[in-house]
Amino acid sequence: MSREQRAATPETRIELPPEESTVDATALTALPSGRALLKPHRIALMAVGAGIVFCAAWFMRWDWLPNYAGAIVWGVGVTLAMLASTSILGFFLAVPLGLAQVTGPWWLCVPARGFCTVIRGTPLLLQLWLLYFGLGSLFPQFPEIRQSFLWPYLREAWPYGVAALTFSFAAYEGEVMRGAFAGVPRGELEAARAYGMSRWKLFWRIWLPRAVHRALPTLNGEMVLQLKATPLVATITVIDVYAVVSKVRQVTFLTYEPLLLLALIYLILTALLVAGFRYFEKRLPTWSA
Amino acid sequence: MAADMINWGLLALEPPGWGGVLLAGLMNSIKIALGGYSLGLVLGTGGAFGKLYGGPVVRDLMEVYTTLVRAVPELVLILLLYYAGTDLLNRASAALGFGSIDISGLAAGIFVIGVVQGAYSTEVLRGAILAVPGGQIEAARAFGMSPLMIMRRVTMPAMLPHALPGLSNLWLICTKDTALLAVVGFSELTLVTRQAAGTTKAYMLFFCAAGALYLLLTLVSSLVIRLIEARARRGWSAR
Numbered sequence: 333m334s335r336e337q338r339a340a341t342p343e344t345r346i347e348l349p350p351e352e353s354t355v356d357a358t359a360l361t362a363l364p365s366g367r368a369l370l371k372p373h374r375i376a377l378m379a380v381g382a383g384i385v386f387c388a389a390w391f392m393r394w395d396w397l398p399n400y401a402g403a404i405v406w407g408v409g410v411t412l413a414m415l416a417s418t419s420i421l422g423f424f425l426a427v428p429l430g431l432a433q434v435t436g437p438w439w440l441c442v443p444a445r446g447f448c449t450v451i452r453g454t455p456l457l458l459q460l461w462l463l464y465f466g467l468g469s470l471f472p473q474f475p476e477i478r479q480s481f482l483w484p485y486l487r488e489a490w491p492y493g494v495a496a497l498t499f500s501f502a503a504y505e506g507e508v509m510r511g512a513f514a515g516v517p518r519g520e521l522e523a524a525r526a527y528g529m530s531r532w533k534l535f536w537r538i539w540l541p542r543a544v545h546r547a548l549p550t551l552n553g554e555m556v557l558q559l560k561a562t563p564l565v566a567t568i569t570v571i572d573v574y575a576v577v578s579k580v581r582q583v584t585f586l587t588y589e590p591l592l593l594l595a596l597i598y599l600i601l602t603a604l605l606v607a608g609f610r611y612f613e614k615r616l617p618t619w620s621a
Numbered sequence: 622m623a624a625d626m627i628n629w630g631l632l633a634l635e636p637p638g639w640g641g642v643l644l645a646g647l648m649n650s651i652k653i654a655l656g657g658y659s660l661g662l663v664l665g666t667g668g669a670f671g672k673l674y675g676g677p678v679v680r681d682l683m684e685v686y687t688t689l690v691r692a693v694p695e696l697v698l699i700l701l702l703y704y705a706g707t708d709l710l711n712r713a714s715a716a717l718g719f720g721s722i723d724i725s726g727l728a729a730g731i732f733v734i735g736v737v738q739g740a741y742s743t744e745v746l747r748g749a750i751l752a753v754p755g756g757q758i759e760a761a762r763a764f765g766m767s768p769l770m771i772m773r774r775v776t777m778p779a780m781l782p783h784a785l786p787g788l789s790n791l792w793l794i795c796t797k798d799t800a801l802l803a804v805v806g807f808s809e810l811t812l813v814t815r816q817a818a819g820t821t822k823a824y825m826l827f828f829c830a831a832g833a834l835y836l837l838l839t840l841v842s843s844l845v846i847r848l849i850e851a852r853a854r855r856g857w858s859a860r
Contacts, residue, residue: 354790357744360691364684373677453793453839454832455800458811462828465815469824560694567804574696587708591701595693602692 355553359560363606388592396584397593400576407573408597414562414572418494419555422501427540429502430509444506451503456496457564464492464568493565501558508550512543548616552609556602573597631823639817639827646813647834649727650799653809656731658795661738662788668743669750670772683743690740696801702733703805726807734798741791749784750776782853789846796838810834 355361369378432444451459471477471486485491516539524534563574577594581587631638672683690698707724714722753776761775803812814831818824 354741354745354787354794357741357748357787357791358691358794360688364688371677374681377678377681450832450836454835455797455811457800457803458814458828458832458835461811461815462825462832465818466825466828469822556692563694563696574694587704588701591697591704595689595697595701598693598697599689 355550355557359553359556360602360606361553361556361609363603363610392589392592393584393586394589396580396586396589400580403576403579404573404593404597407571407576408601410570411559411562411572411574411601414490414493414497414565414570415555415559418497418501419558421494421498422558423505423551425498425502426505426509427544429506430511430513430543433506433510434513447499448503448506451499452507456500456561457567459500460493460496460564460568463496464489468492489569490565493568493570497558497561497565500561501554504557505547505550505554508547508554509543512547513539515546516542545616549613552606552613555605555609559598559601559605628823628826631817631821631826639813639821642813642817643810643827643830643834646808646810646831647838649807650796650809650811651838652727653730653734653799653802653807654792654796656727657734657738657799658792660731660735661742661791661795664735664739665742665746668739669746672743672747673750674768687740687743690737691744695737695798696804698737699733699801699805702736703729706732726802729805730799730802730807730809733802734795737798738791738795741794742788745787745791746780746784749780749787752783753779782850785846785850785853789843789850792842792846793839796842797835800835 429444429448432440433448436444468486477483477486520538520542521534524538529537562572566572566575566578569575574594577590580590584590668683668686671679672687675683707729710724711722757775757779758771761771766774799809800811802809803815806812808816810831814827818827821827
């Protein structure tokens with residue numbers, strides 16, 4: 333679309349602000365560099381920090397920790413499994429969502445845009461409860477579903493958690509993919525067409541790889557946001573690390589210690605995620621534009 | 622058949638229906654979102670200026686604040702701040718001899734959401750302030766303006782168009798984050814919806830109704846945001 337055409341298009345449809353503008357502000361995407369760590373004021377601050385950590389370790393109660401260490405490790409595993417499965421599934425769903433909005437016919441474009449707007453416009457907790465309590469109470473009324481092979485899974489909680497988190501990731505990443513597909517330079521697509529590529533080949537060889545490459549930098553932030561969203565599944569009885577810690581709090585009547593440990597665990601997971609992304613981003617070829 | 626299964630009377634505003642309860646929950650959500658967002662903006666402005674112009678210690682403390690809040694899930698932060706905040710306040714008032722005080726859920730919710738939003742808006746505003754051309758601030762300094770006057774007359778108005786997309790996203794995030802207060806038992810829209818659904822067993826109806834209310838809030842907000850953006854950018858050439 334040329335500049336004049338875009339200016340002439342009446343802006344009637346309501347559009348949520350672009351997702352990319354805040355991902356870095358709401359998710360940690362870069363680790364602080366350790367190079368300038370040895371300045372006098374930093375050493376003093378670190379001494380204060382170490383003092384606080386020592387006080388927390390010394391004066392608070394941590395005797396429950398050995399009893400629950402196994403459960404906590406298992407919970408971390410569940411959290412990571414949730415994160416990985418929903419991010420991968422969500423990304424595969426995001427590609428058609430973005431594509432449909434950029435180039436699809438109206439009967440694909442409108443539902444895709446509606447899906448993204450609705451998911452991005454309502455809280456994830458509500459979506460989760462809608463799926464778990466709403467669909468969960470609806471399914472048993474249909475004998476076809478109760479007799480199908482899916483029923484043993486549909487009676488569990490985790491499929492609903494995976495579904496809600498997947499939809500959420502797909503909607504947010506779908507917006508990014510829409511921008512990525514639209515942002516591939518027209519000249520590259522025209523060149524592919526000039527070579528006589530069919531639409532299908534053009535999509536697989538040029539458009540999709542270039543769009544995915546453009547969307548990769550956003551994945552870091554989106555994955556951190558997704559990690560921060562996973563504890564919500566504990567509210568529908570999936571036993572992730574948050575649920576384990578909640579259980580510990582109920583059993584031991586401790587308010588702070590388990591929560592502080594939980595915050596520390598998420599801090600470490602986020603740092604590992606960011607460090608992993610930095611490692612892989614260095615290995616990716618970064619050609620310009 | 623499906624039409625008969627839905628009992629629309631449950632959404633009536635009067636007591637046998639739950640519509641009034643839902644709307645009251647929505648009002649609570651909006652109150653917390655407005656309060657928390659405003660508190661977050663105040664904290665964020667302070668944080669951004671501290672991060673850019675503060676001394677080395679202030680900068681590092683701000684960095685720790687934003688790093689922690691951006692790396693730990695909101696749900697965990699809300700629990701921590703909720704218990705720690707109310708506990709500290711109670712102990713402080715007990716130490717001062719006032720006895721334990723009853724902290725309203727609204728105030729606690731605003732405080733919790735505000736602290737989380739503060740870290741987010743620190744980052745948004747910091748980026749926006751950096752986007753203001755340095756020459757403009759230097760020119761203001763050359764005119765002999767005090768730092769406060771520079772902030773009020775030059776930095777703030779000039780950074781606003783850069784900050785608006787991020788700030789409007791933060792407002793939408795804020796309205797959705799209020800749902801997390803359901804976990805600490807504050808009766809905002811999501812929690813009252815769950816109570817209504819649990820009482821009447823009409824889960825689908827109530828969760829869809831609450832979703833529609835949240836969506837309405839988002840869409841009305843984004844309409845207002847577009848008006849504000851158009852006004853903030855009135856000097857910019859059309860892109």
